[in-house]
Amino acid sequence: MGYDEMDVKELLSEAIGNGIITLDDVRKKMAMMRRRDILKAHKYKIWQGKDGKWYTHFYDETKADHRRLVKRSTQKELENLIVNTYCEENAEDEITLTTVYPMWLQYFQLHTLKSASVKRYSTEWSRFYEGTKIATIPLKKFNKLMLDEWAHGMIKTNHMTKKQYYTMSFIMRHCMEYAIDRGFINSNPFAQVKINAKMFRKEKKKSDETQVYLENEQPLIIEEAWKEYEENPDNTTSLAVILQFYLGVRPGELVALKESDVSRDHIHIQHMETSCYTEGPDGKFRKTSREVVEHTKTDAGDREIPLIEKAKLVIKLAMAANERNGCSGSYLFMNQGKRITENAIACRLRKYCKYLDIPYRSPHKVRKTVISSMIDEGIHINTVRKIIGHEDERTTYNNYCYDRKRPEEIVSQLDRALDKNYNRKNVIDFPNGREKITEVTKEVTKNGQISDNKKRREILIK
Known part of the structure; x- marks a missing residue:
């Protein structure tokens, strides 16, 4: 049985x-x-030689007869060698994303100073890969069709934008390349996968009033910050809020400014505050602190920004406050001997908005406000790009360009731009153009329709 x-x-x-x-x-x-x-x-003979040693062969393509002789002192040692060799050779056939990911993540950590990036990909792994079928299939069984179906399925199921997809697929792309470098696989079929761009969820650009401070709001906030500074000139947080409107730097760059970064007419942006994450016993990354690092977000972020006169005044007052408090020569913005943080900027800005009864926008949206102001004033886009630290002007236009005018001001602009009688700047006067308009007008009935369609067409195409 x-x-x-x-x-x-x-x-x-x-x-x-x-x-x-x-x-x-x-x-x-x-x-x-x-x-x-x-x-x-094991297809090769195992035998004991006259010398008492134990022998067998292994496959070796470099040899003429494709065989390599091996020997060990005892039969057990030789059998152990056969078993271990077989397991090592066949282990590669069982290597999956689940196998490779922790090795790649450790490798990735060696090549970046940004613990936030490590944390981001750890989160992406937990969300999109861990425990899924694709993570358990041996890499050697991957093919273009399989990965194409996986990629498009992920986009469709999760309603991904283009940015979300490329963040998620970063792990797949780099784990596969890492597996090639380790010799686990010979090629990367995922590199052949082409995504149908129509599959991506389109991101609707957010409304202007939610992304920037309007022209009438900015001076109110600056005035409120000046009032607070006058009440407490030793706390430079209010000065930092003001300077943000004159520099347009990233909030993390603002609070990392040092007195030594300031020259006569420029300020050098070369540091930034960043979140630090450490891996816990459960493999999850958690924020442990915020520290200043000696680099910017990108290579383009290391830059010098020209200072307007009002910015110079704010910097001068901040340095004077530091000198009074015995903390000169360190960070530009200090409070009770300690560097202010990005969170302090956000709290102060929120306080001003609440008092003024205007919608709060984050410190990063002050940056968007400054960039939009520069574009409104006609500053060349390449100059704007360099000042704000973008690598590509398309990023500036697509994500940082918003209208700061109130709705009624926009209507006035349209009226000036589109009214044909406004200095006649935008009007092209065709021969007999006015006579044709008058003739058409006479044919309009009380319902707003030209009574004779045939005649209307004849008049308009003459």
């Missing part, structure tokens, strides 16, 4: 549960069976 696989599993489970055998017994038995199967599958 035979047993199928399910019967064997049930019998083993029952035997372990009743204490007849232990799990270790089962593991040892399975290891012995695997060892026996490997030795049985």
Whole structure:
């Protein structure tokens, strides 16, 4: 009477549960069976030579007869060599994304100073890969069709934007390249996958009033910050809010400014505040602190910004406050001997908005406000790009260009731009153009329709 696989599993489970055998017994038995199967599958003869050593051959394509002779002192040592060699050779066939990911993440950590990036990809792994089918398939079984279906399926199921997809697929792309470098696979079929751009969810650009401070709001905030500075000139946080409107730097760059970064007419942006993350025992990354690092977000972020006169005044007052408080020569913006943080800027800005009864926008949106102001004033886009630290002007236009005018001001602008009688700047006067308009007007009925369609067409195309 035979047993199928399910019967064997049930019998083993029952035997372990009743204490007849232990799990270790089962593991040892399975290891012995695997060892026996490997030795049985070894296609080369095993023999003892006249010298008492034990011999066999392994496949070797570099040899003329594709065989490499090996020997060991005892039969057990030789059999151990055969088993270990087989396991090593076949281990590569079982390598999956789950196998490679922790190795790649450790490798990635060696090549970046940004713990926030490590944390981001750890989150992406947990969200999109961990425990999924694609993470358990051996890499050697991957092919273009399989990965194409996976990629488009991920986009469709998760309604991904282009940016979300490329962040998610970063792990797949780089794990595959890492696996090639390690010799686990010979090629990367994911590199051949082409995404249909129509699959991406289109991102609607957010309304202007939610992304920037309007022209009438900015002076109110600056005035409120000046009032607070006058009440407490030793706390430079209010000065930092003001300077943000004159520099347009990233909030993390603002609070990392040092007195030594300031020259007569420029300020050098070369540091930034960043969140630091550490990996816990559970493998999850958690924020532990915020520190200043000696680099900017990108290479383009290391830059010098021209200072307008009002910016020079703010900097001069901040340095004077530092001198009064005995903390000169360090960070530009200090409070009670300590560097102010990005969070302090946000709290102060929120306070002003609440008092003034205007919608709060984050310090990063002050940056958008400054950039939009520069574009409104006709500053060349390449100059704007360099001042604000973008690598590509398309980023500036697509994500940082907003209208700062109130709705009624926009209507006035339209009226000036589109009214044909306004200095006649935008009007092209065709010969007999006014006569044709007058003739058409006479044909309009009370319902706003030209009574004779044929005649209307004749008049308009003459």
